[in-house]
Amino acid sequence: SCVHPDRPEPLDLHLGMFLPTLLNQATPEQMERFFTPAWNLRIIGTYAQTEMGHGTHLRGLETTATFDPSTQEFVLHSPTISSIKWWPGGLGKTSNHAIVLAQLHTQGRCHGLHAFIVPIRDMDTHVPLPGVVVGDIGPKFGFSEVDNGFLKLEHVRIPLDNMLMKFAKVEPDGTYVKPPSAKLTYGMVFIRSMIVGQSALALAKSCTIAIRYSAVRHQSELRPGEPEPQILNYQTQQHKLFPVLAAAYAFTFVGQYMKDTYRRISGDIHAGDYSQLPELHALSAGLKAFTTWAANAAIEVCRMSCGGHGYSRSSALPDIYVEFTPTCTYEGENTVMMLQTASRYLVKSYRQASVGQRLQGSVSYLSEAAAQRLRPRPVSGGAAPLSTQDLLSLVHLYQRRAASLVELAAKSIQQELQRGRSQEEAWNHSSIDLVRASDAHCHFVVVKLFVDKLEQVDDAAVKAVLSTLALLYALKGLADNSGDFLQAGLLTVPQATRVSARIKELLEELRPDAVALVDAFDLNDRKLNSVLGRYDGNVYEHLYEWARQSPLNATEVHESFHKYLKPLRSRL
Numbered sequence: 315s316c317v318h319p320d321r322p323e324p325l326d327l328h329l330g331m332f333l334p335t336l337l338n339q340a341t342p343e344q345m346e347r348f349f350t351p352a353w354n355l356r357i358i359g360t361y362a363q364t365e366m367g368h369g370t371h372l373r374g375l376e377t378t379a380t381f382d383p384s385t386q387e388f389v390l391h392s393p394t395i396s397s398i399k400w401w402p403g404g405l406g407k408t409s410n411h412a413i414v415l416a417q418l419h420t421q422g423r424c425h426g427l428h429a430f431i432v433p434i435r436d437m438d439t440h441v442p443l444p445g446v447v448v449g450d451i452g453p454k455f456g457f458s459e460v461d462n463g464f465l466k467l468e469h470v471r472i473p474l475d476n477m478l479m480k481f482a483k484v485e486p487d488g489t490y491v492k493p494p495s496a497k498l499t500y501g502m503v504f505i506r507s508m509i510v511g512q513s514a515l516a517l518a519k520s521c522t523i524a525i526r527y528s529a530v531r532h533q534s535e536l537r538p539g540e541p542e543p544q545i546l547n548y549q550t551q552q553h554k555l556f557p558v559l560a561a562a563y564a565f566t567f568v569g570q571y572m573k574d575t576y577r578r579i580s581g582d583i584h585a586g587d588y589s590q591l592p593e594l595h596a597l598s599a600g601l602k603a604f605t606t607w608a609a610n611a612a613i614e615v616c617r618m619s620c621g622g623h624g625y626s627r628s629s630a631l632p633d634i635y636v637e638f639t640p641t642c643t644y645e646g647e648n649t650v651m652m653l654q655t656a657s658r659y660l661v662k663s664y665r666q667a668s669v670g671q672r673l674q675g676s677v678s679y680l681s682e683a684a685a686q687r688l689r690p691r692p693v694s695g696g697a698a699p700l701s702t703q704d705l706l707s708l709v710h711l712y713q714r715r716a717a718s719l720v721e722l723a724a725k726s727i728q729q730e731l732q733r734g735r736s737q738e739e740a741w742n743h744s745s746i747d748l749v750r751a752s753d754a755h756c757h758f759v760v761v762k763l764f765v766d767k768l769e770q771v772d773d774a775a776v777k778a779v780l781s782t783l784a785l786l787y788a789l790k791g792l793a794d795n796s797g798d799f800l801q802a803g804l805l806t807v808p809q810a811t812r813v814s815a816r817i818k819e820l821l822e823e824l825r826p827d828a829v830a831l832v833d834a835f836d837l838n839d840r841k842l843n844s845v846l847g848r849y850d851g852n853v854y855e856h857l858y859e860w861a862r863q864s865p866l867n868a869t870e871v872h873e874s875f876h877k878y879l880k881p882l883r884s885r886l
């Protein structure tokens with residue numbers, strides 16, 4: 315990353331998961347023994363949880379750690395081909411240790427997944443240790459700088475106190491001591507929370523490049539006989555890019571909120587208060603999925619809005635995409651994360667609200683909705699008047715859409731049960747609705763946080779332009795999901811028409827400030843690493859210079875002429 319900041323690198327897992335897992339799950343003695351040398355890069359570690367056969371289904375992971383009281387050791391073993399650890403970053407060639415997640419067996423019983431520190435390479439020669447088969451999993455879609463690896467353990471022995479024992483323990487006689495909460499061993503909430511901020515950064519970089527380029531690129535004819543206009547003056551170009559710009563600001567605020575919430579609740583957890591862990595898990599899982607899916611699609615919109623040069627590596631957009639897109643898969647596959655938020659939080663909260671429980675946190679609106687259901691419905695039953703100017707009323711609209719979709723999912727489960735399906739089948743046959751409910755809940759949280767943030771802005775001019783962005787974000791989301799709002803009776807067709815008209819007005823309003831708004835992200839040329847996104851806008855000269863540097867141009871006549879073309883000609 316000294317050359318290209320923000321590029322993935324082999325130490326990412328060491329810094330982003332190995333060290334944080336020690337901080338969260340190691341005893342003070344283990345911190346002494348492992349954290350210090352890991353901090354000084356003597357120990358280089360990775361987080362080896364996923365196996366060839368399982369990534370999502372943690373309870374299905376097959377690697378075993380069997381306690382041998384006679385030697386006070388755990389025996390780590392990969393019993394099947396599908397149990398080989400697969401994917402961990404930095405595992406193939408960089409790491410000399412791994413935190414291995416394995417099913418703990420002691421005194422003849424399995425106690426589920428626990429974390430073990432396993433040395434995998436000699437600290438001096440870096441040769442794999444006895445019983446350890448380790449290597450790189452081969453070329454990928456991207457992440458070529460990272461040696462994602464495989465790890466096969468053949469009855470590898472590690473000392474008893476290499477099991478991370480801050481929460482769960484194994485006594486010398488093999489007695490298992492339960493953790494204060496089974497949920498503490500899951501982990502992953504830290505990275506999921508950080509990924510929300512990564513989504514914001516990916517969006518900020520992409521729309522900075524695309525909007526700056528759209529201000530320097532002139533193309534076609536808007537008025538006959540006049541010079542070619544900036545492509546940023548085309549309404550379609552604004553319609554592609556300004557909602558991405560609005561989302562970049564929205565996700566920046568959500569990323570800050572997620573980081574603060576993670577810090578606050580993990581502080582409570584360290585103090586022994588686990589009560590907020592379900593909210594933190596649900597929020598981090600849902601917002602990680604929501605923001606990465608949205609950012610993933612938006613990066614492609616930015617690339618395609620730059621035409622052919624967007625497809626050139628000189629734009630940086632292909633690399634931003636290739637490096638960002640696995641966030642939809644790793645650290646919790648997005649669909650599965652959305653289902654977690656719905657099944658483990660939203661439906662549970664809906665049921666509590668339905669019996670009159672007052673809910674706190676991001677789901678408190680479900681209590682209001684439950685109370686609303688008990689009040690007689692207004693005769694008109696029609697949608698409330700829609701203001702395309704009043705942000706608070708739009709927040710309320712998103713809240714009611716979320717409440718409606720959570721209720722729809724909960725009712726679907728109820729109906730499936732009444733049809734005689736089992737609990738599991740009823741949930742599976744409602745999972746499309748569950749994902750929609752989570753998506754709507756996260757969308758409401760994002761809109762609400764954006765509007766809440768505006769309350770903290772004192773500068774009138776800044777507040778005005780951010781309000782315009784927030785309006786565009788909320789109205790564009792309403793237009794894109796108008797089916798949900800129409801289905802919930804929250805929007806009428808004439809109102810939907812007014813929303814589209816208002817969006818066009820907002821695009822025009824934002825046009826003069828668009829470049830200043832991306833400059834405000836303050837992403838310097840080195841960080842952007844993009845010819846199209848240069849701060850000085852001097853694209854064409856640098857594009858030509860960039861092409862000239864291509865390795866293929868090292869010689870005027872490439873060796874392929876002599877090796878292939880010429881011999882081919884002589885045979886024709």
Ligand SMILES: CCCCCCCCCCCCCCCC(=O)SCCNC(=O)CCNC(=O)[C@H](O)C(C)(C)COP(=O)(O)OP(=O)(O)OC[C@H]1O[C@@H](n2cnc3c(N)ncnc32)[C@H](O)[C@@H]1OP(=O)(O)O
Nearest residue numbers: 326329330363369370371372497500501595644645646658
């Ligand atoms: C600073 C410098 C940085 C430098 C630069 C860094 C860059 C850094 C780059 C990283 C680059 C790539 C990093 C990729 C690294 C991977 O990809 S690591 C592997 C990631 N893998 C995953 O996330 C696995 C996803 N799967 C799962 O989490 C679990 O299988 C599932 C989906 C939660 C289901 O698990 P389950 O045991 O069946 O649990 P389930 O019955 O659904 O729930 C049981 C209870 O636990 C709760 N629960 C479940 N999960 C959790 C959780 N995580 N927490 C709390 N509670 C939980 C549930 O809410 C439920 O609670 P109750 O309702 O019972 O109260």
Ligand SMILES: Cc1cc2nc3c(=O)[nH]c(=O)nc-3n(C[C@H](O)[C@H](O)[C@H](O)COP(=O)(O)OP(=O)(O)OC[C@H]3O[C@@H](n4cnc5c(N)ncnc54)[C@H](O)[C@@H]3O)c2cc1C
Nearest residue numbers: 361362363364368369370401402403640643644645647649
């Ligand atoms: C670049 C990259 C880096 C990674 N780094 C690491 C690392 O450092 N350490 C590590 O341990 N792992 C790492 N992983 C692995 C990653 O965590 C897993 O790929 C991820 O958890 C998804 O699991 P899976 O691959 O088994 O996919 P699967 O879970 O098999 O998903 C396949 C499909 O099945 C669907 N599906 C699965 N379960 C359900 C369900 N219950 N309900 C509905 N649909 C379901 C999914 O939605 C998806 O569409 C990395 C992966 C990538 C791509």
